[in-house]
Amino acid sequence: MSTTLVVVLVVVFLALVVGATYNSLIRRRNEVDNAWSQIDVQLKRRLDLIPNLVETVKGYAAHEKTALEAVVAARNSGISAQANPHAQAAADNAISGALRQLFALSESYPDLKANQGFVSLQEELSNTESRIAYARQFYGDAVSAFNTAIQKFPTVLLAGMFGFSARDFFEAEDAARVVPEVKF
Amino acid sequence: MFGFVLVLALVGFAVGTLIGNGVTGTIIALVISGVMAVTSYWKSDKIALAVSRAVPADSNEYRRLHNLVEGLCIAGGIPKPQVYIIHDDAPNAFATGRNPKNAAIAITTGLLNQMNRVELEGVVAHELSHIKNYDILVSTLAVTLVGSIALITDMTLRMMWWNGGRVSRSGDRNDRGNPLAIVGFVLLLVSPIIARIMQAAVSRRRETLADVSAVRMTRYPPGLISALEKLQADNTETHSASMATAHMWIEQPLSGVKDAGRLGMWHKLFNTHPPLSERIALLREI
Numbered sequence: 001m002s003t004t005l006v007v008v009l010v011v012v013f014l015a016l017v018v019g020a021t022y023n024s025l026i027r028r029r030n031e032v033d034n035a036w037s038q039i040d041v042q043l044k045r046r047l048d049l050i051p052n053l054v055e056t057v058k059g060y061a062a063h064e065k066t067a068l069e070a071v072v073a074a075r076n077s078g079i080s081a082q083a084n085p086h087a088q089a090a091a092d093n094a095i096s097g098a099l100r101q102l103f104a105l106s107e108s109y110p111d112l113k114a115n116q117g118f119v120s121l122q123e124e125l126s127n128t129e130s131r132i133a134y135a136r137q138f139y140g141d142a143v144s145a146f147n148t149a150i151q152k153f154p155t156v157l158l159a160g161m162f163g164f165s166a167r168d169f170f171e172a173e174d175a176a177r178v179v180p181e182v183k184f
Numbered sequence: 185m186f187g188f189v190l191v192l193a194l195v196g197f198a199v200g201t202l203i204g205n206g207v208t209g210t211i212i213a214l215v216i217s218g219v220m221a222v223t224s225y226w227k228s229d230k231i232a233l234a235v236s237r238a239v240p241a242d243s244n245e246y247r248r249l250h251n252l253v254e255g256l257c258i259a260g261g262i263p264k265p266q267v268y269i270i271h272d273d274a275p276n277a278f279a280t281g282r283n284p285k286n287a288a289i290a291i292t293t294g295l296l297n298q299m300n301r302v303e304l305e306g307v308v309a310h311e312l313s314h315i316k317n318y319d320i321l322v323s324t325l326a327v328t329l330v331g332s333i334a335l336i337t338d339m340t341l342r343m344m345w346w347n348g349g350r351v352s353r354s355g356d357r358n359d360r361g362n363p364l365a366i367v368g369f370v371l372l373l374v375s376p377i378i379a380r381i382m383q384a385a386v387s388r389r390r391e392t393l394a395d396v397s398a399v400r401m402t403r404y405p406p407g408l409i410s411a412l413e414k415l416q417a418d419n420t421e422t423h424s425a426s427m428a429t430a431h432m433w434i435e436q437p438l439s440g441v442k443d444a445g446r447l448g449m450w451h452k453l454f455n456t457h458p459p460l461s462e463r464i465a466l467l468r469e470i
Binding site: 035 | 251256258261403
């Protein structure tokens with residue numbers, strides 16, 4: 001009779017351990033998904049700020065057609081690329097490059113630089129760029145924690161059974177590794 | 185933490201040998217300090233902020249600070265705590281709150297004036313790390329255990345005093361000549377001090393953990409290093425602090441326990457923060 005009791009206790013114990021492991025993997029995977037959507041939130045915020053910026057600049061420097069059109073085109077590519085991660089990364093680079101050009105150009109327009117709306121938009125955009133960077137950093141941390149959790153022994157035995165698979169890190173595009181060039 | 189429980193067990197043992205009925209005393213002590221601890225833990229943010237005369241930071245006036253905090257919260261994956269300002273020239277900051285959802289950080293105007301952006305980022309990341317690592321919970325547990333030990337020993341000593349050196353009237357048959365009673369007595373006198381020393385040690389470990397978590401959050405050790413160096417050079421005393429809240433600040437706020445590189449061995453035991461030079465050296469190695 002006591003052998004049955006021992007077996008029952010062992011089974012209950014194992015069930016608890018498996019349950020706890022499963023729950024922790026769920027929590028980590030949801031954190032990865034949450035981190036990914038965080039990046040999207042910040043990217044969208046940046047896209048929303050651009051039209052105001054274009055209008056403000058047009059008020060002072062309407063003839064800077066190339067720079068303005070580049071920004072608008074980059075923004076449009078950003079909107080259309082929202083589903084596909086690769087296209088999104090390419091669009092992101094285009095937006096960063098175009099914005100950088102625009103801000104560099106604004107240096108030669110003192111009226112524009114003094115405009116309160118322009119200054120606050122510039123700060124908001126710079127702030128959003130920081131947040132995008134932080135969000136990507138957090139995504140990397142979350143993916144790293146999740147991948148480590150499902151690859152460690154003995155969780156690795158359960159992970160495959162429950163269908164947890166490793167997630168990809170956010171890769172910087174090769175273009176992003178090149179030092180940016182600012183043309184005046 | 186294990187050390188604490190050990191000391192508590194030893195104290196219980198000491199009490200047990202001195203009184204026939206130590207168990208009731210221990211239970212009463214634990215219940216009282218438990219209630220006190222839960223209350224202070226639950227309301228820790230309000231209490232700490234009120235004691236320090238902190239005011240909420242207006243989001244327009246302190247736009248940059250709010251942006252900084254929000255950005256770091258994204259990096260740390262924690263909800264944004266409430267941000268408070270303390271009008272004091274001494275550069276300092278603290279974090280409080282029972283869990284990340286009910287947390288607050290407070291920064292002095294002195295710190296905002298003296299630090300540049302990356303240094304402020306390092307300090308805010310340090311405070312957010314305290315919240316993320318549930319350090320308030322840890323230090324409340326430590327304080328509870330210290331409180332229990334102090335209460336138990338105090339009660340036992342009083343009972344001994346009132347009974348003229350003996351603790352239990354009916355225990356005469358066994359207590360006389362019991363050598364363990366002397367050990368127990370010494371333990372009773374010494375344990376509150378030992379408990380405080382351990383509480384300070386726990387606090388120092390959590391401070392180091394917060395430093396390391398902070399640079400993990402910012403990925404930029406020179407920011408926090410530079411901030412700590414500025415704190416080391418500054419000698420202004422924080423007036424809004426008291427002994428009770430000393431452990432939560434980023435730097436020792438009281439001049440009595442300030443790190444001047446010449447701290448006596450005794451003071452070192454009771455420091456709630458590791459010396460600044462040690463903290464800087466550790467961060468440089470990262």
